[in-house]
Amino acid sequence: MASIKFRARGNSDQKEIYIRFSAGRSINIEGKTNYTIDKTLWKFTKATKGANKGKRTEFGEPKQTDTEGKTLKERLDTLSTVINKRYNEATEKGEQINSNWLNKQIDDIQNRTSSEQQDKGDIINFLSAYIEYLPDHIQKSGKRGLSKNTIQKFTNLKNRFADFQQSKRTKYQVTDITPDLSAQFDKYLRKNGYSDNYIGTLIKDLKTAAKHAKREGFNISDNIANIIAPKAETYKVILTLDELEQINNTTFEREALNNAKDWLLIGCYIGQRVSDLLPLTANNIVSKGGLLMLELTQQKTGNKVILPLQNEVQEILNKREGQFPRKISDQKFNTYIKQLCKIAKINTPTKGTIKQEVEIDGKKNDNKIFRNVSGVYPKHELITSHICRRSFASNYYGDIPTPLLMSATGHTTENKFLIYIGKTAVDQAHQLAEYWAKLAAEKKKESNLKVIRKAE
Structure with a gap:
């Protein structure tokens, strides 16, 4: 009988999820699921036997504390069910079951594009769903939901990207988010008079949305790491x-x-x-x-x-x-x-x-x-x-x-x-210089004090 487990691996806080597939003594293979998860959101299990009995393992499942975790759990369950079904069909046909077979099944399952998946993957539809999700998002601190200003920023992104799509007469999928698409979006925004500060905020939020889409199971390009948001001078206006x-x-x-x-x-x-x-x-x-x-x-x-x-x-x-x-x-x-x-x-x-x-x-x-x-x-x-x-x-x-x-x-x-x-850093250096000068003045003042008469 085949057995499927999932484990979160990696040295960073953002873990990659792998699938471990075993059947009998001869088949024990592993493949990347292309999903990732924050380690605080992964429910690790403990070993039940062997030398490591009672110790935490990498195996487990997403915690069911928020919508994101529940959705990821459903995706992993679906992946498990389909791979099990395909394994039974493959053994009947006498196919060889190895790591290449497993990785091929994962890629094939995740690359299927039904009309429903296309709709979910449309950037505007995805951003709409993401905005609805944000009030329920649980932060690392444990606090539920993000601020109204943060949610408004993603609403602004959705509106500006809808304008961009209309100008291009094209509908984009979240899988289309790349440095090239970001550059086109940037060019459109500059042409329409938006400031670099505003453009920078939109580009950073687009990148954040792409990372969330990757965690949701979309095949997002690894090149999103190369998306660079423009920076401009920021003005610190105060009342003295x-x-x-x-x-x-x-x-x-x-x-x-x-x-x-x-x-x-x-x-x-x-x-x-x-x-x-x-x-x-x-x-x-x-x-x-x-x-x-x-x-x-x-x-x-x-x-x-x-x-x-x-x-x-x-x-x-x-x-x-x-x-x-x-x-x-x-x-x-x-x-x-x-x-x-x-x-x-x-x-x-x-x-x-x-x-x-x-x-x-x-x-x-x-x-x-x-x-x-x-x-x-x-x-x-x-x-x-x-x-x-x-x-x-x-x-x-x-x-x-x-x-x-x-x-x-x-x-x-x-x-x-x-x-x-x-x-x-220059401001801090000046402040440190002023502090040292103050200490030096106090030290000099102390050294100039003369004893007039000793106390009897």
Whole structure:
């Protein structure tokens, strides 16, 4: 009787799944299934006999904790069933059963293209299914689902790729994703006025989708590793502490702007994303060790954050009788902070991008087309809600230990944190030089002290 097992092999966290086929004493062969899986999602079994009894083996099956694992388990079960059936047919015909036979069956089974498989493999259909799957995806941390912004990025990819397909009058399959197709997509996006930053995000997400398709069993080209996303200059716009004071000292005629001003100031002093800032209420304030603390759970990461209330934040709450500013939507917050920064004369010429109407191929379209255009603008035109978190991180970098800043902003690595605030190796070298100069000055000051009189 034939026996089929699957095992996850490899030295990296992403394991390749092999099929082990045995029948009697004479047949014990193995072949690649072309599926891969993260080691944390593989349910390893233990040896039941022999010298390794009780020890973990590479054999097992996908964990049934999410849609991806369940789908992969179904694919492996189907592969097992069909190979068993073909083995019975082959033995009746007297065919030789060896590794070549097994690999031929795997390739043949996986390369069959029914109309249903074609539909699933259509890039737009695949992206639609992928977007539906993302809210149920379980991350390595154990947290279920990805953020709304991440899901929106893949929705943007689907829409832009649909436009690209329409321009080519061609429908592409996920198996068509190669560096060449990526280059064609890039060329189309540039021709239509999209920025390198936006194009880079779309290309990286296309590559991510291709990797997911490979895990789903599609025969994706190994060349997807050579897909390179364009990079462009990124602009780190912040409000300095002086500018925050300038805003604080400005009184606005409209109460809506005064309300938004307080939210902006609080955001820049606590360093939270707008999704964590605007829902705050007095219930988030707790007393710990005689100090007032702000306690919240970040929506994107699920991390619990506890911050001491700065004097500036306490002053805002005190004038509002311990309450946070009136609730407003993200959209209104973005609109109001641009207006109030203009009134407060936050006008420093600053590099950044602004969405503007553009011409494509030197022509204005009947439907207005807007793209992010890089340039130098008065800073108030570049203000968005993202400025709160970055201003906090940049303003206090060097004064507050970086790990403490990261615990507030939610960054997981110092490298990502430094990239976020735009610090380079040269910046860090300058900071180190300043620190050494400070130490040297303190040492010199100590050595210049003279003993006037010894204590009796």
